[in-house]
Structures are given as structure tokens and as C-alpha cells.
Amino acid sequence: MYQYNLIDQTLVDQRVAQFRRQTEQYLNGELTEDQFRALRLRNGLYVQIHAPMLRVAVPYGLLNAPQLRKLAHIARTYDKSYCHLTTRQNVQFNWPKLEQVPDILAELATVQMHAIQTSGNCMRNTTTDPLAGVCIDELEDPRPYCELIRQWTTLHPEFDYLPRKFKIAVSGAANDRAATQFHDIGVHLVKNDAGDIGFRILVGGGLGRTPVIGQVIRPYLEKKHLLSYLEAILRIYNLFGRRDNKYKARIKILVKETGLDTFTEMVEAEWQLIKDGMELDQQRISDIQGHFTAPDYDPSAPQDSSLAQQQAQHPTFATWYQHNTTDHKIPGYRAVYLSVKAPDVPPGDLTDSQLDAIADLAERYSFGEVRSTHRQNLIFADVKQADLFALWQQLDALQLATANIGTATDIICCPGLDFCSLANAGSIGITKEINEALDNLDYLHDIGDVKINISGCMNGCAHQSVGHIGILGVDKKGTEWYQITLGGSSENEAAIGERLGPAVAKDEVTQAITTILAVYVEQRQEEESFLAMVQRVGIDPFKEQVYATH
Amino acid sequence: MQLIKNKIVTDDNWRFIGDDAALGKGDICVSLARWQQNKPELLSHTGKLGVRISPADNVAELADDVSKLALIELDFPDFADGRLFSHAWLLRGRYGFKGELRATGQFMPDQVFYLSRVGIDAFKPADSAYLPKVLENLHDFTVNYQQSIAN
Numbered sequence: 167m168y169q170y171n172l173i174d175q176t177l178v179d180q181r182v183a184q185f186r187r188q189t190e191q192y193l194n195g196e197l198t199e200d201q202f203r204a205l206r207l208r209n210g211l212y213v214q215i216h217a218p219m220l221r222v223a224v225p226y227g228l229l230n231a232p233q234l235r236k237l238a239h240i241a242r243t244y245d246k247s248y249c250h251l252t253t254r255q256n257v258q259f260n261w262p263k264l265e266q267v268p269d270i271l272a273e274l275a276t277v278q279m280h281a282i283q284t285s286g287n288c289m290r291n292t293t294t295d296p297l298a299g300v301c302i303d304e305l306e307d308p309r310p311y312c313e314l315i316r317q318w319t320t321l322h323p324e325f326d327y328l329p330r331k332f333k334i335a336v337s338g339a340a341n342d343r344a345a346t347q348f349h350d351i352g353v354h355l356v357k358n359d360a361g362d363i364g365f366r367i368l369v370g371g372g373l374g375r376t377p378v379i380g381q382v383i384r385p386y387l388e389k390k391h392l393l394s395y396l397e398a399i400l401r402i403y404n405l406f407g408r409r410d411n412k413y414k415a416r417i418k419i420l421v422k423e424t425g426l427d428t429f430t431e432m433v434e435a436e437w438q439l440i441k442d443g444m445e446l447d448q449q450r451i452s453d454i455q456g457h458f459t460a461p462d463y464d465p466s467a468p469q470d471s472s473l474a475q476q477q478a479q480h481p482t483f484a485t486w487y488q489h490n491t492t493d494h495k496i497p498g499y500r501a502v503y504l505s506v507k508a509p510d511v512p513p514g515d516l517t518d519s520q521l522d523a524i525a526d527l528a529e530r531y532s533f534g535e536v537r538s539t540h541r542q543n544l545i546f547a548d549v550k551q552a553d554l555f556a557l558w559q560q561l562d563a564l565q566l567a568t569a570n571i572g573t574a575t576d577i578i579c580c581p582g583l584d585f586c587s588l589a590n591a592g593s594i595g596i597t598k599e600i601n602e603a604l605d606n607l608d609y610l611h612d613i614g615d616v617k618i619n620i621s622g623c624m625n626g627c628a629h630q631s632v633g634h635i636g637i638l639g640v641d642k643k644g645t646e647w648y649q650i651t652l653g654g655s656s657e658n659e660a661a662i663g664e665r666l667g668p669a670v671a672k673d674e675v676t677q678a679i680t681t682i683l684a685v686y687v688e689q690r691q692e693e694e695s696f697l698a699m700v701q702r703v704g705i706d707p708f709k710e711q712v713y714a715t716h
Numbered sequence: 717m718q719l720i721k722n723k724i725v726t727d728d729n730w731r732f733i734g735d736d737a738a739l740g741k742g743d744i745c746v747s748l749a750r751w752q753q754n755k756p757e758l759l760s761h762t763g764k765l766g767v768r769i770s771p772a773d774n775v776a777e778l779a780d781d782v783s784k785l786a787l788i789e790l791d792f793p794d795f796a797d798g799r800l801f802s803h804a805w806l807l808r809g810r811y812g813f814k815g816e817l818r819a820t821g822q823f824m825p826d827q828v829f830y831l832s833r834v835g836i837d838a839f840k841p842a843d844s845a846y847l848p849k850v851l852e853n854l855h856d857f858t859v860n861y862q863q864s865i866a867n
Contacts, residue, residue, distance in 0.1 A: 173859045180857045188826060201824050204796060287796070317861040323833035324805050327798030404802045409771075439810065444863070 167228055167535055168313050168457040170278045177321065178275045181282055185209045186268035193265065208288055208326065210281030211267055214587050220259045220267060221284040222274060226294040226312040226336075227255035227538040231525040234536065236277040238521035244270050249521070251506060251514040253578055253629060254333065255293050255538040256284055260585055287415075288326045289319035289400070293335045295343045296539040299458060300501055300547045302493045306355045306363055308338035310454040311392060314446065315353075318393050325400045329407035330415035332400070333372075345540055345656035347371050347380045348632060350417045351399060358386045365392060369399060369429070370421030375624050377631040377662045378418040383430050389451060391437075394444035398437035402429070460496075461533040461548055467498025470552035483558050486569040489611065491554065498551050502532070504544040504561060505568040505576070509601040512594045513579040514542030523564050531557050540656075541578055541617075543571065574616040574683065575601050578629060582622030582639065583646070589622035591639025591646035591672070596620055599676040604683075613683055616696045617655075632656040634697045635682060636663045637675065646672045652682070652708060653700040664705050667713055678712045685711050719840035720850050721816065728840060730766060730787060745787055748773045759784065768820075771799040775806050782813040790836065792821035801834050808835025825849035829856040 170178070185205070192202040210221040222237070229237075237257060241249050244266050250258040262270060274280055283290055292315045299307040315334055319325075325332075335344040338355040346352030352368035365387045371380025387395055399417075407420045421429050477484040491500040504524065506514050516524075524544065528536045531553050532546035539545060544566075549557060561567040570576050577600065580586065582593030597620055604610050619633030623640075630636035636651035648670055651663030670678050683696075685708050690699050700708075717728045732745045739758070745766030751758060758765055766787030769775060778788070788807055790800040800819070807813040818838035819831050825846045828839055832854055839850045 173861075176859045177857060177861070180859070184826075184856050197826075201795065201826070204824075205826055287798075320861055321830075321857065322862055323830035323860075324801045325798070326830055327796055327801065327827075329798075401802055401805075404798055409797065409799075 167230055168225075168309075168454070174317075175275075175278070178278070178280045178282075181209075181280060181321075182268060182271045182275050185271060189265065189268050204286065204327075206267075207286035208283055209267070209271065210284035211264075212285060214260070214581075214585055217261045218264050218267065219585070220262045220270060220281060221252065222257045222259070222279060222281045223284050223291045224255050224257055224279075224538050225316045226292055226298070226309055227296050228309070229536050229538065231529045231534045231536075233277045233279055234521050234525035234528065236273060236279065238518040238525070240270055240273055241518040241521065247518045248515050250512075250581070251516065251538050251542045251544070253540055253542060253627065254291055255296070255540065256291055257538070260581070282320055283326075285331075287328045287330050287332075289322060289328070289332045289334070292316050292319065293333075293344055293349075293540065295337050295339050296537040296545050297343060297492070297501055297547065298338060298537075299460070300494050300496070300499075301339055302495050303340040304338050304495070305340075305357060306338045307455075307458055308336040308353075308355060309458045310451065311353065311355075311365075311389075312336050313454050313457065314392065314451070315396065318396065322400075325404055328400075328404055329409045330412065330417075332403070332417065334396070340658075342656075342658050342660075343540065345629070345632070347660040348373050348377070348629070348656050349380065351396065352380045353392075356386065362388075364388050365395075367395060367399075369433075370418040370426075372416050372418040373629050373631055374416070374626045375413055376416075376418065377626070378422070379660045379662070380418075381421070381426050383426070383433060390445045390447070391441055392446060394441040395433075395437055397440060397444065398433045401436055402432050406432075463496050463499065463548070464550060467496070467550045467552065470498060470550070473551045473554060476555040480555070482569075483555060485607070485611070486558055486562075486567055487554060489569045489573065490567065490571045491549075494548070496548075500549050500551055500554060502546040502549045502554070502557065502561075503539075503571040504536075504546065504566040505571055506543050506566065507570055507576050508565045508568050509575065509605065510598070511565070512581075513577050513597055520564055520566065523560075524566070527557065527560060541576060543576070569607060570610060572615050572617075573610045574613055574618055574635075574679075575604050575610060576617070577601075578617070578619040578633070580621050580627040582620075586622060586627075588625055589639065590624075590641035591622050591648065593620045593622040593628065593637075593639060596637060596639075596648070596672075596675050600679055603676050603680050613687065614695060616683070616686075618679070619654075629656060630654075631662050632660070633663060634700070635679065637679075640669055642669070648672065648675045650675075650678060650682075650712070652705050653697065655697060659697075666705055667709050670712075681711050682708050717840070718844055718847060719818070719838055720847060720854075721818075721838040723851065723854060725847055725851070732768060732789075743786070745789055748777065751781070752777065755781075766816075769800070769803055769807075771797040771803075773803070775803045775811070778807070779811045782807065782811050782815075785813070786815045787818060788813060788815065789818045789820050792819065792823040794822050795824045795827060801830065804831065804834040804836050825853050828853050833860065833862075 335349040336353040354366040367384040368380035369383040537545040583589040620637040621628040621630040632654040650666040654663030743764040764786040768789040
């Protein structure tokens, strides 16, 4: 994991001092609302319905045990003893006091964390595959490139007042687990015909009100040109992105209105002028790679015979193993998902005591590190198979072992009307109802891979447009209604879901979802996943049943 | 009026001349449009010359003229319009402007560290009460991750 040097630490400490001054000046009336809004957003601080909300950066989803304990301490001391995992691998606190935020940031700085550029019209936290470095389908570990991008984006003087927010995701694996096709820039590690590894660069993807799948702007880019190419894209966007309408200000609209070919020509022309002056030398890449070396794996791990025995003796453990652990490139190891989707808890919420306990377990079982995922769960990336049974027991006691990873109750959900000032409708309540309706684990596992995403408004923080089933809350004359879409995906087969029909009333959403799943169970072909069936039959068979009673 | 140049408070001896106004005497600054329309007349002026850039302007149009100018003003209609940051970078870094690159208008004192890093060396905030803050905030950071424009 990357460790700060003196420069990194100084920068974060000076940022805390700067924000402390800005907060004091605001409270003294020396900064206007508009000015302070821009400044606080760039330090992760929103103002929500009940209180400010602070979004803390978790660069590419990587956390160590001291950082988890610090998050627990902050939750306990400055908040209501919990925090929330976001779809971009960050952590949010929902109840901090404005005047205490500089103190919270100072606490974070002591464990090499910050909230820089986690909101506002600037370059945001870079995200990646939560299985980076351990998965079996990886060409190369993307995290060193994420760190290079993190440094380049942090306090970039030219690009802090962009037309709109800007998000970059990097993937090094054959299967895209970082939704790179739905980012302003997606970066894929690829091999060219000569066998060299470089990057394929996508541009103009995005979710929100106008979901767009990113397009390839450069099929292959040598590694040394990574930052110059990003800079060329950002400069063209900063100069030509629309600033007259915030709903048309993302780069996806610029790419669409300019046309990919013309946009590409503009970027390439800009890049030719800067590329030679911005080359990354191999030494710099190697230095950063040195922070992401493999941990000290136990070569005797595969010799364990206890796992098979425990699976046979404990069917609940076997079920958990099947759904909540995944293949690891090192024999005898598994990556373990901590399900932060217990049935009666808002998706992605963690308490201070859970955070402390996770820190302890990470140290005992996974080299002291944990990752946050796009789907609002956590991962212990390096667990010896002989330890799985003991770990499962402890996770179960912490309510972090619900065997629902990748199932219909592993729901991505935004804070919704309960917390968010933008929302038109509740989302957490719908999630709870769906959980209650799908409380039979056997049925849930039979349905298999169904990704449900629920957003409380068309800003789409929970990425409903790329859910296999998407649920979008809308306001109709003061009451909450929900639009349902089917067939979306943020993975390799990227797709935007199709509207099923008219919005349904709040008390009919759960029945609509169970009806959709029943149609699937009834009409699926052998081994056919939900998404595959929607792609095969379209939405009509679902539509007929859902609206049959109306 | 005063401004900050090279981290020192100094008097501003420049006058901005509106598009329809007479040039008058002394050091004068005009809009990019007027510069393009009246270049010969302006070049025969006895004082020093400056051009005011607005966010929507294309600074590439000044590329061949930078050596003729002693001042380029980047005029912020509001602090959120980040195009002027790129304009500054281009003028200083790509087109080699060596004169005074000045931020004017509604930029925030909290933005001056970034502005200095894209090549701006003079700051004239809309409210001169901001001058002490501008000076102080130029020192917000002693470290950074990106290459800077050499002033």
C-alpha cells in the first residue's frame, strides 16, 4: 500500500490549515455563501437536509487497519457512530458539525487520509478494481497507475474549476469491476500486438441524468504518456466544456456535441504539444510499483485440508464460502467479501464498533488491509483458506457475513430522501422492503446474479441506469413514485437499462420486483442469468406481468 | 488602485480603455476584440500596451502578438470560470508571454495559489480590501505534485 513521503504529508497538513482558515473566515462572515460553498465542496463537505455530509477520500479503495480505526474514532467522536460506503469507494459521514470539520480533517491527516476533491467541479478520487493485484484475470496491477493519477489530480492548479465534476477509473483485468465505461475517463491496461503493456483510453462515459457509455479515444497509449494524455483531455474539456447549463456540462456532452472524431483530433493535437515534456520515466513507475508489492504469502497455504471438511460439516459456512469469497491468484488464498448489506441495515452503513473489529480482523487474517468496493461492500483481499472458517464465524457475529454478494439483496442504494437534499424519493426504505420480500436465501441463490440499484432522484448516485434492475425515485405532485428499468450493466457488456413502463407507486415497488424475478424464474433457460434473459427476450414479458393488475 | 505584483503591493498605473473610448495617454489595456480591430493604431501608441482576456476568448489568437504586449489581464466575471486558468497556462507556457499576467475581477483570494502556479504574477481583486488575504494565501502550500510554469 502506498505510504506518504514528506511531500505527501506536508501537502495534506497544509490543506487542513488552509481549510481551517477558510472555515473560520466563513463563520466570521468574511467569505460569502457562494465562495465558501466552492471551497468546502473541494474538501468533501456538502450541506444536506439534516447536517453537513463529509465525504472522505479512499484512494482506489485501499485502507489499512490504523485508517479504519481512525474512521471508527471519527464516527464515535464527531458523528452518530456510523459511516457510509459510497459507490466510488469513498466513505461518508452524515452528521458532522461544520465547525468541527477542520478537526476531523486534521485527524484524518494523521493516518495519511484526506477529503480533498471528493466533491465539487474538479477531478475526483480515482477508483479501480477492488480485486486489483489478487484476481486471476488481471494483466497488470492497476494501483500504481491509480496512485500516479491521484498525485497528478491532487491540487492540480489548472483544473480545479472545471465545467463539472470529473471522474477517472482504472482497470487492469479482463472483467471490468470498476465501471470504467461509465467514467469521464476510463483507463484499461492492455497489451498491444508487440506484447507491450500500455493503456486503452475511454472518454465521455457517465451516469446521472444522461447515461452514456464511454468511447475509445486511444486504443493504445504507451505507459510513459499516461499523464500527458490525461492533461490533454482535461485541457480541452476545461476550455470547451459547456458552462451555460450544469446538466450539459459533463465531458460526455462535449464529446457528443463535438463528435468523437473531432474531439479526438483536438485532444491529439493538444497532446502532441505537451507529451515530450511530461514523460513518466520507468524509474518513477517502478518506485510507485514498489509500494504495491505482494505480501508475504504462506507457501504452505494450499496444503490445508480443513476447508473441505468445514464446508461439509457446516452448510451455512459452505454457502457463505460460495457466495462471499472469490478466486485468488495465489493457491491456498481467497479474497473475502464482507457483506455490508445485512437485511435490516441501510446498504453500505458501518458502525464504529464494526470498523474497529474489521481493523482487528484485517490484521489477523489479511495483512492489515481492506478494500472498499463499487457495490458498497468491503474485501479482505488475502485470506488463507485455512483461516476462512474462523473468519466467517467472526464476521457472522459482526453481521458482515450475509451470504448475498452478487445477489438481488446486494443492492446499491443512495441515501435518498432520508438524508439527501437533492432526492425526490426514499431509497433505503425500498431496499428494506425488498430484503424482507427476499428473505429466503435458497430462493435468492437460485435467482443468482441480479444487480439491483436504487436512486432517490435522477442524479443517479446509485447508478440505477446500469442496474440489471434499476429503480429511480421520482416526485409526482408531492408523492414518491418509482421508474423501473431492466437490462442495464456497468461491466464488460455495458448497457443502459430500458424503461419498463409507467412509474409505479411506492407501495407497489416491491411487488413489481418480486414479479420481475418470478417471470425470470419461470421463463429462464438452463443456466441463463437474469441479464442474459432480459437481453434475449426484451422487456415485454416482464412488462405484461408487472402491469397486469393495473 | 493598488494591486499585488511579484508578491508586493504596488500602485496600478494602467488604464483600461473601453471599446468606444479614446485611447488617451499612458499605459493602456484594451479588449481582445479592439486589439484585433485596431492593431496598427494601438502599435503607434506611445505608452505600453495590454490586452484584457475574457473566459470565452481564444488566446491562441494572441500567440503572435505576445512580444508586443507588456500586460495581459485575465478578467474573472465569476470565480468559478476555470477557463482563465488554462488561458494563463497557455499564454505563459505555450506562447511565451514574458510580461505581467494579471488576474482581475471576481477571483477569490483563496484561488491565488493555483493562479500563481499557472503563471499569473499580478493580482488585482475587485475589492482592494482583499489585498492582504491575497498576499497571505500565495503561501498556502510549499509542496505540489505537478510541474509549475516558471515565472
